[in-house]
Amino acid sequence: MKGTARGLSGRRVVLTGATGGVGRALAARLSREGADLLLIARREGALREFAAGLDARALTADLTVAGTIERVASELKASWGGPPDVLINNAGVFGLAPVAETEASAFERHLEVNLIAPFRLVRLVLADMLRRGFGQIVNIGSVAGRRAFPGNAAYSASKFGLRGLHEVLVEEVRGSGVKVTWIEPSAVDTPLWDPHDPDRREDLPSRAQMLSPEAVADAVCFAIDQPGDVSVEEIVLRTT
Numbered sequence: 001m002k003g004t005a006r007g008l009s010g011r012r013v014v015l016t017g018a019t020g021g022v023g024r025a026l027a028a029r030l031s032r033e034g035a036d037l038l039l040i041a042r043r044e045g046a047l048r049e050f051a052a053g054l055d056a057r058a059l060t061a062d063l064t065v066a067g068t069i070e071r072v073a074s075e076l077k078a079s080w081g082g083p084p085d086v087l088i089n090n091a092g093v094f095g096l097a098p099v100a101e102t103e104a105s106a107f108e109r110h111l112e113v114n115l116i117a118p119f120r121l122v123r124l125v126l127a128d129m130l131r132r133g134f135g136q137i138v139n140i141g142s143v144a145g146r147r148a149f150p151g152n153a154a155y156s157a158s159k160f161g162l163r164g165l166h167e168v169l170v171e172e173v174r175g176s177g178v179k180v181t182w183i184e185p186s187a188v189d190t191p192l193w194d195p196h197d198p199d200r201r202e203d204l205p206s207r208a209q210m211l212s213p214e215a216v217a218d219a220v221c222f223a224i225d226q227p228g229d230v231s232v233e234e235i236v237l238r239t240t
């Protein structure tokens, strides 16, 4: 059978954005399934405490600063001696502002965290995965990477860009044993929405209308837990 075997137990998984809503649900689920986790986020205390509870590795890092990719590389070498089985690009930032009021720095920040950091992590692991003939890269996209919503210029540009990167990867890895997966949720009830108070705004979905982070975690685990010769290229999640 080509590619990675089925099952999550013992799978070496790098997960960014592990202190956030989706990241926590995903890490908890992967841990329960027996995956060997390296969790990455910036908030040291929150990350260390969460990782300790799951018996997972933790790397406190800002994915946008120089030297971080080298630190991730060292951690991978020290922990596993090579690339992970699965890289999950989940860390993300989300701001809301009309284009006319979007600061260039905010626009750049979205591209740095949501698009350039995933690219750098893909670059870090892909060549070794291709050489080895297996591995999986999961990119957490968004409905805003496919549809336009007012106020989403910076976020949408970053997620449309990430979808572009993902789709090129799908074509480039075909036949190699390496898999790439795009998970595309609509709004998810996480701390990402806290600054925007969605339950008080008519133009945003209420929290009750959002997906749960566990639903996103389920979709990711479904995509990872496939036979080696099956690649789930895309999962689109919407509320009913």
Ligand SMILES: NC(=O)c1ccc[n+]([C@@H]2O[C@H](COP(=O)([O-])OP(=O)(O)OC[C@H]3O[C@@H](n4cnc5c(N)ncnc54)[C@H](OP(=O)(O)O)[C@@H]3O)[C@@H](O)[C@H]2O)c1
Pocket: 016, 017, 018, 019, 020, 021, 022, 023, 040, 041, 042, 043, 044, 061, 062, 063, 064, 089, 090, 091, 092, 093, 094, 113, 140, 141, 142, 143, 184, 185, 186, 187, 188, 189, 190, 191, 192, 193
């Ligand atoms: N919530 C939604 O409605 C929704 C919908 C569709 C897609 N998504 C996507 O789902 C993913 C997870 O979002 P979420 O809702 O879980 O958001 P969240 O609760 O705000 O979590 C975001 C995570 O990203 C990390 N992060 C942000 N900037 C970082 C940086 N520079 N370096 C390292 N880590 C960084 C944060 O950790 P630290 O602060 O500790 O660094 C946190 O762990 C994102 O890619 C988001 O775009 C979310």
